[in-house]
Amino acid sequence: MKQSVAKVRRGRRPGTNSTQQAVLDAARARFARDGFTATTIRRVAADADVDASQVMQFFRSKDELFAAVMAIPSTALDLFNTAFEGPDEHLGERVVRAYLSAWEGAPEQSEPLMAMLRGAIVNEQASEHLREFIQSRLMSGAQAGTAPDAALRAGLASSMLVGIVTSRRIIGVPLLVAADTETLVGIIAPAIQQVLVPQPAF
Template sequence: MPSDAASQVTPVRRGRRPGTNDTRATILDAARSRFAEDGYSAATIRRIASDAGVDSALVMRFYRSKGDLFAAAMSVPPEALQRLSDAFDGPTETIGERVTRAYLTLWESDPIEFEPLLAMFRSAVNHEQAAAELREFLQARFLEGIVPRLENRPDAALRVSTVSSMLLGVVVGRRIVRVKPVVDEDLDTLVKLVSPAVQTILTAP
């Protein structure tokens, strides 16, 4: 008959111990819920960390910014979005061409990069919350890159919103609705056609 001491031994726990992958998954789950409830602008790293039961510093260790965390939560590769941010570096005189090309290229590259974005667009068509998140996120990306170049103009947000709306329209026509002849044109032709308008909106007095 087993002794009392033996019967009180705690059983060895089997299976994989919680680790980095579990923590990342918990953070992403918390981020998805928080972004859905508060939207991109109102959600904070501190609140997401609290929801996940971790420290804010740990969230920033895994994800360098709120934008990268949103991208990860939405399964959009951060590298793809970084190329859009990089387009704002360079001479102001050519910013329209760079931004237009970088944005439209997102939808012409590796399917691993653009398919999650297309999924977000399709969700936004039927779900207002998804549409709100997408609008806030894209506008925030543009605002981060362009506002410093607009010399604190009071209409900076209007300019950025107009540009993002224009480029969203081109993407919807080309990748979702598939409007001809937009869907059949090569990228260089579209960039040449659209970028002068983007340049004017962003930089005109």
């Protein structure tokens, strides 16, 4: 009964207008700034100069809109993976710089991470994203490291760096906000190095 083998598409084509991208941009900024709960669909729609029901038609629900926002650009993920690979000598410094630059770079890269971080407490999807984010660091670390607890060490380092970013960008601890990147790297990098590549007792 189905007569639609290689059916020719008719009618208006989807996606030609940039409205959908405008909605996504507005949602990304809002979710990063206000978090998941405080961000309302009506507010996102107003930012994008669109009706609220329009947002619901593009993305089917608030959760799916949030999921679209959290889709981390692959370039950022590659940046992390390459940071973990390589020689052990300056591993700590490379990892620290990767985390700090990812959260302080252009909004298109930092906002999805901020949205994930802010949403991780109230939204199960964001929590799972962050969990996998740290887990994938663990895998990279397990490949590179030789010690049997290399995965655990990489996860702890990742948690520490996420804690520092949270204090700076979400909690806003004044002294940490005021500190410049080089000062932070100078203090943190040796500690992360110690976690990832344990020094023999001395």
